[in-house]
Amino acid sequence: MSVKIEVIVGGVPHNKIMIAGFVCTLVCLYLSYLNVATNSTLFSFFGGLAAVAALIWGSHTIKVLCSYGIGTGVPSAGMIAFGSGIIAMLFATKFNVYAPIVAVILGAVIGLILGYLSNAVLNMKIPAMVQALTEMAVVGALTLMGFAVLITGSFTFAGLTTGSVKILGFISVPSYQVSFIGGGLTAVAFLLGAIAIQHPFNACLGPGWKQDRMLILTAECGFLSMIVAAVMSFAMVNVVAAVISLIVALVCWGYTYHQYILLSKRDAAAWLDSKPIPEMEGP
Amino acid sequence: MSAVAAKPSAGGAMNPTAMVVGLVMLIILLAIAWKMAPGLGLMALIGIIIGGVLIGFGVHFVPVGGAPAAMGQAPGIATGVAMLAAGAGVAGLFGGAWAAEQGLVVAVVTGGIGGGLMMAITCMLVNFVYVFGMGIPAASGKVLKDPITGDSQPEYKSQGTEGHGLPFVSFVGGVIGGILGGAGGTLIYIELLDLYKVTLPTVLNASAANVLPVAVSAAGMFAIALFLVNAVLTAYNITGTIEGPHDPKFKRWPRAIVASAVASALCGLVAILIVVPI
Amino acid sequence: MEHIVFGIGITALAGALATVAGSAEDTESNIGSQGDPNSQVQLAPQMGFVHRIFNKAVAGEPPAYGLWCALGAGLAWAFLAMQINAVLAIVLGCILAVFVQGVYATTAYLGRTASLAKFGQPVYTDILKSMTTVTMAHAFVAIFCTVTLCYLINAALGHPFPLPLLGLIWGITLGAAGSATGNPYYGKERQYQNQKFGAGVPISASGNIVRFAEAGERNSLDNGFFTAKFGGPASGVCFGLIVFLELWRTVIFERIAAGWGAIIVGVLMILVFTVADRYIEVWARKTYGPYTEPKKEASS
Numbered sequence: 119m120s121v122k123i124e125v126i127v128g129g130v131p132h133n134k135i136m137i138a139g140f141v142c143t144l145v146c147l148y149l150s151y152l153n154v155a156t157n158s159t160l161f162s163f164f165g166g167l168a169a170v171a172a173l174i175w176g177s178h179t180i181k182v183l184c185s186y187g188i189g190t191g192v193p194s195a196g197m198i199a200f201g202s203g204i205i206a207m208l209f210a211t212k213f214n215v216y217a218p219i220v221a222v223i224l225g226a227v228i229g230l231i232l233g234y235l236s237n238a239v240l241n242m243k244i245p246a247m248v249q250a251l252t253e254m255a256v257v258g259a260l261t262l263m264g265f266a267v268l269i270t271g272s273f274t275f276a277g278l279t280t281g282s283v284k285i286l287g288f289i290s291v292p293s294y295q296v297s298f299i300g301g302g303l304t305a306v307a308f309l310l311g312a313i314a315i316q317h318p319f320n321a322c323l324g325p326g327w328k329q330d331r332m333l334i335l336t337a338e339c340g341f342l343s344m345i346v347a348a349v350m351s352f353a354m355v356n357v358v359a360a361v362i363s364l365i366v367a368l369v370c371w372g373y374t375y376h377q378y379i380l381l382s383k384r385d386a387a388a389w390l391d392s393k394p395i396p397e398m399e400g401p
Numbered sequence: 402m403s404a405v406a407a408k409p410s411a412g413g414a415m416n417p418t419a420m421v422v423g424l425v426m427l428i429i430l431l432a433i434a435w436k437m438a439p440g441l442g443l444m445a446l447i448g449i450i451i452g453g454v455l456i457g458f459g460v461h462f463v464p465v466g467g468a469p470a471a472m473g474q475a476p477g478i479a480t481g482v483a484m485l486a487a488g489a490g491v492a493g494l495f496g497g498a499w500a501a502e503q504g505l506v507v508a509v510v511t512g513g514i515g516g517g518l519m520m521a522i523t524c525m526l527v528n529f530v531y532v533f534g535m536g537i538p539a540a541s542g543k544v545l546k547d548p549i550t551g552d553s554q555p556e557y558k559s560q561g562t563e564g565h566g567l568p569f570v571s572f573v574g575g576v577i578g579g580i581l582g583g584a585g586g587t588l589i590y591i592e593l594l595d596l597y598k599v600t601l602p603t604v605l606n607a608s609a610a611n612v613l614p615v616a617v618s619a620a621g622m623f624a625i626a627l628f629l630v631n632a633v634l635t636a637y638n639i640t641g642t643i644e645g646p647h648d649p650k651f652k653r654w655p656r657a658i659v660a661s662a663v664a665s666a667l668c669g670l671v672a673i674l675i676v677v678p679i
Numbered sequence: 680m681e682h683i684v685f686g687i688g689i690t691a692l693a694g695a696l697a698t699v700a701g702s703a704e705d706t707e708s709n710i711g712s713q714g715d716p717n718s719q720v721q722l723a724p725q726m727g728f729v730h731r732i733f734n735k736a737v738a739g740e741p742p743a744y745g746l747w748c749a750l751g752a753g754l755a756w757a758f759l760a761m762q763i764n765a766v767l768a769i770v771l772g773c774i775l776a777v778f779v780q781g782v783y784a785t786t787a788y789l790g791r792t793a794s795l796a797k798f799g800q801p802v803y804t805d806i807l808k809s810m811t812t813v814t815m816a817h818a819f820v821a822i823f824c825t826v827t828l829c830y831l832i833n834a835a836l837g838h839p840f841p842l843p844l845l846g847l848i849w850g851i852t853l854g855a856a857g858s859a860t861g862n863p864y865y866g867k868e869r870q871y872q873n874q875k876f877g878a879g880v881p882i883s884a885s886g887n888i889v890r891f892a893e894a895g896e897r898n899s900l901d902n903g904f905f906t907a908k909f910g911g912p913a914s915g916v917c918f919g920l921i922v923f924l925e926l927w928r929t930v931i932f933e934r935i936a937a938g939w940g941a942i943i944v945g946v947l948m949i950l951v952f953t954v955a956d957r958y959i960e961v962w963a964r965k966t967y968g969p970y971t972e973p974k975k976e977a978s979s
Contacts, residue, residue: 193738194483194633201630202668205623209671224671231426231667232630235660238419240638275675279605279615283760294607295841296760300614302841304622306753309746309847313738313783321736321787324721324794331793335786342782346775350753353760375782382789388801395729395896396801471715471866473879479715479862480855484741488855491848496925499838500938507938514945519852519921521952526860526917528959534864534909536877538963550957556969561881572956576949617839625847 129329132182136253139175140222143168143260147218150267159355163363165267166347170340170370172264173311176257177318177336178329183250184319192323195254196316200308202228203258207266208299210259211275218273221259229255258311265307268344268363269351270298281354296353303350310347314339331381338378341371415656423659430666438677441596446669448592452585453631453665457657459581460486460635463520464571464645469563476541476564476571476644478527483632486582490628492519493583494590498621501591509587516583517576524567524575531566539566544647549573564644574645586628589665593620593672600676623672630668631661686930689835693828694923697853700824701918702911704744704853705861707817709869709902709910710810711735711784713743714858716866719888721791724800726886731803733810733899736787743783744825744854745847747818751776751826752846759842769830773823780822781815810899817903825849828922836930849922856921857914864910869902878970924948 146168152161180195206228210221232255233248263273270277281296294300318335322328348363383389388396427450434446463486466477478485497512531537540557541547542564547554550569558564567575597616602609638657643650707713712720713735720732737743754772759765785807792802829845832838838845870888871880892901928948932940 193742194481194636196738197483197629197742198633201626201633204626205668205671208619208623209675212675228667228671232634232664234419235423235634235663236637238416239423239660239663240634240656241414241416241419242637276605281760294605294611295614297615299619299622300841301756301760302618302622302844303753303756304618305625305843305847306749308622308626309742309749313742313746317737317783317787318790320738321790322794323736324791325798326794326796328794331790335790338786339783342779346750346754346779349775350757353757375786378786379789382793382802385793385796386789386802387796387799390801390803390805392805393801393803395731395890396799468715468718471862472719472871472885473863473867474882478859479866480741480858481715481739484739484851485855485859488741488852492852492921492925495838495840495845495848496929498840499929500933500941501839503933503938507942510942511938511945514942514949515925517949518924518945518952519856521949521956522920522924523856523859523917525952525956525959526856526913527863528956530860530864530910530913532959532963534913535867536967537867537879538967539960552960552964556971557964559878559881559970561883562879565879566960567956569957569960572953576953613839614841618841618844621840621844625844 132178135178136175139171142171143175143264144218146171147260147263147267147273151215153271159271159359160362162268162271162351162355162359163366165264166344166363166367169261169264169268169311170337170344172257172260173314173340174333174336176254176261176315177332179250179253179257180316181319181332182246183244186244186246192316192320196312198232198251199254199258199315200262200312202232202255204262204304204308206255206259207262210263211273211278214274218260218263221263222256225256225259226252229253257315261311261315262307265310265343265347266298268347269303269307269354271355271359298354306350307347310343314343326385328381328385331378331385334374334378334381338371338374341367341374345371420656420659423663426663427666430663430670434670434673438673441599442673442677445592445596445673446666449589449627449669450662450666452588452592453627453661453669454658455581455585455588456490456628456631457635457661458654459578459585460632461639461643461651461654461657462574462578462581462646463489464567464575465642467642470565473531473535473537473559473565474562475642476539476566476568477642478523478567478575481636482639482641482643483629483636486578486632486635487629489516489520489579490582490586490632491625492516493579494586494621494624497583497587498590501594505591508591509584512587513580513584517580520575520579524572528567528572537565539568540564541568541571541644541647543644543649548647570647571645577646582628586624589627589669590620590624593623596673597676604676627665627668630664634660634664683931686836687927689831690923690926690930693831693926694919696824696828697922698915698919700821700828700853701857702915703817703820703824704740704857705911705914706903706906707814707821708740708857709861709865709906710817710899711814712899713737714740715862716870719866719870719886721795722886723888724795724798727798728886728888728890729798729800730888730890731806731896731898732888733806734788734791735784735814736791737783739854740858741851741854744821745851747776747780747822748825748829748850748853749843749847750779751822752829753843755826755830756842765830769823769826773819773826776822777815777819780818781811784814785811806898813900813903821853825853832926836926852921853918856918860914860917861906861910864913865902865906869905877967
């Protein structure tokens with residue numbers, strides 16, 4: 119009594135998507151480091167783009183993993199990815215410019231061990247489990263790092279724990295409470311990513327699954343998360359930088375959402391408006 | 402969330418080699434902590450491991466029926482196991498964090514009671530809905546007599562179903578699961594909070610009072626993240642649904658203890674190393 | 680003394696907000712058809728029962744509501760950090776969170792229905808247009824009440840956690856409580872109205888959900904008034920009791936016996952609910968009777 123899961127094949131091979139996502143994410147994260155070079159926060163939007171690239175990679179990994187029927191729902195995969203990812207990411211921020219690399223390595227180690235535990239100790243014996251959990255932990259760490267950059271402008275521990283609060287409207291005082299970690303925005307980024315990574319596969323699940331539709335949906339979810347994260351960044355980065363992030367996010371979201379609707383129209387059995395249930399040949 | 406078809410093949414068997422490897426990994430992680438962050442760090446790691454094991458073990462008690470329960474076809478609560486347990490655990494963490502300044506024991510017990518109270522209210526209202534809203538008595542599909550009350554079950558099971566509602570043993574299981582989960586989550590939180598309160602002022606070069614929001618939020622976030630990781634591992638262990646402590650699937654708990662211990666040790670070690678100068 | 684009276688006042692307000700939030704959450708998840716009962720909506724076309732029900736496959740309710748409430752709280756926190764008035768900050772934050780929820784709902788419906796094209800299930804754009812706004816409206820009530828109670832707990836009662844973290848905590852708990860109490864009512868009573876009352880759905884009937892309503896073809900809007908009859912209030916009472924009792928025992932009793940007072944009161948409350956549950960269970964067994972007598976088949 120459930121949607122039948124068939125091992126879904128077709129489309130661009132997973133390894134290609136993994137490599138492309140991995141490279142894109144790292145490039146975007148390092149492009150955002152231009153913030154430090156120019157002593158501004160104008161390049162924060164690259165963090166959002168990094169998060170979207172990582173999410174596209176991660177959602178395809180979830181598709182590979184859940185095609186085997188893991189016995190629980192799809193959302194738990196997203197939760198374990200981000201649960202392990204956030205710990206890796208916060209540790210990696212200690213390493214300043216090497217933070218993304220450390221996040222990848224540490225995420226991979228954590229994911230590898232979790233995958234081994236699931237497959238061997240918990241006896242799940244799913245062929246793709248170890249690689250999938252490794253990839254997902256890395257994706258989780260990188261996505262969170264992307265959101266952190268988008269909201270605060272940097273991926274260093276100091277940058278994530280300090281912010282400033284305006285007294286009397288114009289005097290800026292440093293404050294630990296108005297910061298990414300201190301204000302608890304890690305919780306919002308965590309859930310934004312966890313839902314965005316599992317939603318595309320969960321929503322496109324079924325015999326008519328198509329890879330391009332799912333990947334466009336991932337991009338759309340990523341840009342939607344980027345919109346709200348950009349709104350939150352108004353409190354932490356320069357107004358101009360936040361407006362740039364917001365405009366980039368809105369434009370890209372609008373485009374991907376429109377594309378997704380067109381692809382759904384292409385794949386649906388029928389696209390009806392105010393019509394009754396069609397006569398079938400009987401159950 | 403769709404109920405994916407349960408995985409066939411090796412469900413309940415234990416893998417001795419893997420368990421031993423797991424225990425070896427645990428010892429290695431403890432050794433790393435002892436080397437890099439002796440004293441406070443090692444104590445915190447031990448506390449985190451105990452907290453993680455409590456969570457992993459506690460989630461086995463929570464009765465979850467999944468999609469069939471939503472149709473009155475299986476006993477248990479009609480929600481996903483990881484997230485229902487997370488709900489109880491974070492409700493407990495909420496209470497435990499509030500009592501943090503009253504000491505470790507009081508805070509952990511408060512957290513446990515908070516989680517147990519949330520599950521008690523939820524389970525009672527689940528039975529309320531089944532009995533008064535749907536006219537269905539509670540019945541278990543896995544045992545002939547309720548282990549606690551001795552009520553016989555088979556004739557109260559409607560035809561074509563595996564049971565429905567929450568028999569008393571499932572209710573008690575739910576409450577115990579909430580207590581253990583809330584206590585475990587709060588323990589992790591308090592250990593990390595105490596560690597961060599002491600070490601963050603040096604790392605960030607600021608006063609303890611200023612740094613407190615960062616310590617609280619970071620510790621809280623890690624506690625929730627560790628909670629979710631342990632709950633999902635347990636969900637994998639029981640393959641999605643379990644009726645409660647009387648369910649045969651409950652016997653799989655040793656595997657989950659080892660897995661939770663290693664996962665919590667690993668994540669806890671990373672969380673501790675954040676404040677250790679490298 | 681005054682401090683405790685103030686605390687009780689806030690607790691009562693938080694409890695009331697939680698009750699409204701719980702009720703609105705269950706109504707929203709039934710109108711949108713989310714969570715475990717939704718698996719039947721997805722199964723029906725595969726068994727040949729094409730329908731006009733909204734198929735909102737956005738995770739389960741706990742993680743979804745965790746996200747909407749954390750998002751609302753995080754946005755409210757950001758607006759508060761920009762020195763915007765508290766009420767305005769919360770309202771704006773919740774509006775943006777509901778916008779995200781609405782978009783997720785539409786993409787879920789389109790995605791799942793397009794993937795079921797093989798079974799002839801069409802995408803009904805009028806369902807999309809009418810259901811989405813109603814779902815968003817109920818979600819706004821739930822999210823707004825939850826974020827407000829988080830703000831009260833943080834600002835008025837002095838909980839150490841920051842607003843977004845509280846939003847995550849109470850969002851997940853709201854989803855768990857509302858899902859646990861509301862799902863079976865929607866799944867069995869509404870979707871399988873054609874089955875005999877007073878028994879679970881037999882496995883042979885899976886997928887055969889009710890698709891025709893009192894007048895015309897059923898759509899998800901019809902689930903709104905149905906939920907308001909029983910499931911909604913039950914979920915509201917559940918979440919309201921959880922919030923109220925948790926806050927009440929802490930505010931009044933935490934000073935007694937260095938914290939053990941609140942613990943003892945908590946244990947007593949758990950015992951009260953255990954007794955109540957046992958009473959309900961025994962009442963059902965006595966009043967409804969067994970389904971089968973030894974050797975004789977009898978409907979309850």
